[in-house]
Amino acid sequence: MTETADPPPSSDDVRESRQRAGRAIRDLSHAFIGRHASVEQIDRLSEVLEGITAELWPQDHRSRFDAFDRERDIDYPQGRFTHDFDDRPVSGTASPYGLDLELHRVGDEIEALVTLRSAHEGAPGRSHGGVVAALFDDVFGFVLGVIKQSAFTGELTIRYHAATPLFSELACRVRFDHQDGRKIYLVGELTERSSGNLIATAKATFIAVDPEMFARLTAERPPPPDESSSPTA
Template identity: 50%
Template sequence: MSSESSATTTPDVAEARARLGAAYRRLGHSIAGHDAEADDLDRIADSLHLAADELDAFPIRDRATERRTGDWGPPPASGEQMFSFDERPISGRAAPLGFDVSITREGDEVVGRLTLGSAHEGAPSRSHGGMVSALFDDVFGFVLTIEQQAGFTGELTVRYEAGTPIGVPLACRVRLAARDGRKLLMTGELTLDDDPTTVFARSTATFIAIDPERFSQLTS
């Protein structure tokens, strides 16, 4: 097994990793969305295994020392795009399984805009429901940035109103509805980007607030 790295990610490495993540996401849609002969698929699989072997030979990253969890800096102003760590599984620009979602603060709401693709498909032409749940969980997390509050997901509920289409611009709009002690109660909807009255799913979530120092200890 490769040794553990203590290096800090430099801007050029971060940009290169983001490009690699984007290429992997594109590959996922290509695998799910295109026909090819068995020999071609085998050849591509062999080349991907070689690429994975090459990466596995490098030192293992120590993510806990690369970034400080629970520390986001000042909250963004309304209209500003929001960012988290690059490997954030759904919205991170380097996330291999990400959704290529753009996150923006709009007033007291967080809006994630995206178009789901072939790799997200469940029923024909429709997103798998688990993708929708993961999207809500990720976008809800950005409310914590606005509130300047570290926390974890305590409960997530999704009501599917209609099949979520593939290949159509969508908007996941969420906000803080109330606060009860350590509980942050949130609500949200997944709609057409250009028609918020067309709702595909609704969600409620309870996030549990935690002291930032304790949060860092738990995630180190």
């Protein structure tokens, strides 16, 4: 089995289909968690999903490096913007785990608007704290694009000031703080838009990396395993 990259971005039909499928999977997760279903419906859902999964496993592995690499060179415009890394776990439009963010650049800050839903629930009526942490980690990554620096997360600290509500629009706003050698320090906050309440604050240390070294190390990694034979497949 070989590893292949996606068709180039001009293949709009493939990209749009993947984005549609990603959104459908996300909506399915919220419907599955947030609504009652009969045993017959659940069994039918399992059969359909297991059948489609069985069709996909024999296909060639996909490499997401090209999309990741393109993202590094994008200049985010002021105001609302989109990005090309559709598989990015939190902000990707084709990601089954995406949060359906609305992204804005405000000066040198990044603001992500988001409404968390049923599948994000931890305590009743409230988001799981790990979802909030993942949100900050992903949105901090766009600040690296603003300052034009490749880096990885070294440390992420979240302070929760209040319960994170579901079904209410939130604003996650993050920015560059300072840099000390390879260490890049970022800060941000999460607020509820309707009330202005502070939900959480975050600070992160990212470690700068050389893009060429990163590309070389990525190329040297072994191919992904055959997941179709894993216990969970």
